[in-house]
Amino acid sequence: MPFSSADLAAIGLTLRLAGTTMALLLVLCTPLAWWLAHTSSRWRGPVSAVVALPLVLPPTVIGFYLLVTMGPNGPIGQFTQWLGVGALPFTFWGLVAGSLIYSLPFAVQPLQAAFEAIGNRPLEAAATLGAGPLDRFFTVALPLARPGFITAAILSFAHTVGEFGVVLMLGGNIPGVTRVVSVQIYDHVEALEYTQAHWLAGGMVVFSFLVLLGLNLTRRRASMVS
Numbered sequence: 001m002p003f004s005s006a007d008l009a010a011i012g013l014t015l016r017l018a019g020t021t022m023a024l025l026l027v028l029c030t031p032l033a034w035w036l037a038h039t040s041s042r043w044r045g046p047v048s049a050v051v052a053l054p055l056v057l058p059p060t061v062i063g064f065y066l067l068v069t070m071g072p073n074g075p076i077g078q079f080t081q082w083l084g085v086g087a088l089p090f091t092f093w094g095l096v097a098g099s100l101i102y103s104l105p106f107a108v109q110p111l112q113a114a115f116e117a118i119g120n121r122p123l124e125a126a127a128t129l130g131a132g133p134l135d136r137f138f139t140v141a142l143p144l145a146r147p148g149f150i151t152a153a154i155l156s157f158a159h160t161v162g163e164f165g166v167v168l169m170l171g172g173n174i175p176g177v178t179r180v181v182s183v184q185i186y187d188h189v190e191a192l193e194y195t196q197a198h199w200l201a202g203g204m205v206v207f208s209f210l211v212l213l214g215l216n217l218t219r220r221r222a223s224m225v226s
Helices: 005-038 044-056 059-070 075-083 092-102 104-118 121-128 133-144 146-161 165-171 181-190 194-225
Strands: none
Touching: 005 044, 005 092, 005 104, 005 146, 005 181, 005 194, 044 104, 059 075, 059 092, 059 165, 092 104, 092 146, 092 165, 104 133, 104 146, 121 133, 133 146, 146 194, 165 181, 181 194
């Protein structure tokens, strides 16, 4: 069997982390993307810059500051301890929190672009028919922005699967708890276990190719429909 029990545990944890992160990002980023697509506030630029920061910052920088702020002496860590859930670093939910930050632009930006592409005319037409703001959002905007949601889901899931620096800084290397596929590959290489590393790394290459192929097919179908 090409994968050991430790490899399978890392794969399962990675898929669980990516699925949880993707679902939370779609829920949390939808109102933010809607606001960015329609606001004329002076805060639009700074907020967009903050959202895009993970694209340019080294993952170790993000992981370090998350480790400090969510640690026992950090503001978030003190708050979570006050809630009775303890500090988040070196736990699964700590990885989720880090993944939400690290993959944020991969969810917000496709959703924002989809909402901007809709324009105002469909929403204005719905308003003339008596649809309220929530009705226009749920019955007009969301269906028309479906390609953006698909892109955001695929990119945020795939980007979380490929994390290394953030999860290593924030979660360490705890088997079954924080050891994801990228960290497992690193462990194999450190132990000179190149055959096992090849299996996992090759799987990541195939996965990445399928993600890009799926995105291209999704965009082609969306353009044909439009």
